[in-house]
Amino acid sequence: MTVWLHVVTSVGWMGQALALFTLLAISRATEDGEIRVAATSMAHEIDTLLLAPLANASAFTGFMLAAGTAWGFTRHWWVLAKFVITLVQLYAGIFLLSGALQDSVAAARTGEQAPVALVAGTALMASAIAFQAWLSIAKPWGKARSGGKLPTAPTWVFVAAVAAPLADITAGLLLGFPLPALSLIVLIVQLVRRRRQLRPTPAEVPAPAL
Incomplete structure (x- = not known):
């Protein structure tokens, strides 16, 4: 189910990025x-109500699959x-894209066009998600480091x-803005669990040489 939700939200994220580009x-x-x-205002609404929640859910489920497998x-x-x-996409979306879209709505009312960089940024976002889909299928480049098999959650x-993430999306739609609070709590809990699992037990710690 987690893989299913990750795929669905990732496809939705890319689709909304393409909608913004268009x-x-x-x-x-x-x-x-x-x-x-109208076009700029709709892009801003899609970013707030659809793209941001889907991006948060896609990122969260991806992180959970890494942290739990x-x-x-x-x-x-x-x-x-x-x-x-x-991480780069989330930073760009939260701190760059959303603010730039809001400014573009105000600028459009005065007759200005959307910045070329903003149009290119939405195309780059969709392309990055498509590239990530290829990475998931091809799994190139081998291992970055060796070690024992990590436990499955x-x-x-x-x-x-x-x-x-489903609860967060529902809450976000009711509030009118994305709020991935529960997702962050679950991710932190799992990261703490994984860290404790990877700690060596007293029996595994080598005794000091005499």
Whole structure:
């Protein structure tokens, strides 16, 4: 179920990024001021109500799959690449894209076009997600580091990995803005569990040489 939700939300994230690209491209191409304002405003609404919750859920389920299975975060190059790309996308989406979209709505009302960088950024976001999908299928580059097999989390962890983002999406739609609070709590709990599991027991710690 966690893999299913990760795939569904990732496809949704890419689809909404393409929708933003299309709307912003229309806002730049049209000479009609009303269409420009409508297209830019719709892009902002899609970003807030759809893209952001889907992006949060996609990232969270991906992190949970890494934290709850033998794959880990840094044992394989392709997983590490996905992890880094996801972090960059989340940062860009939260701190750059959302603010720029809001500014573009105000600018469109004065007759200005959406910035080229904003249009290119949405295309780059969709392309990055498509590249991550390829990484998941091809699994290139081998292992980043060796080590024993990581333990798989119990079933309740993966149940929580599905329930938490769905609850957060519902809460976000009711509040009018994304709020991945429960997802963050579940992820932190699992990271703490994994850290404790990887600690050597007293019997495994070598005795000091005399």
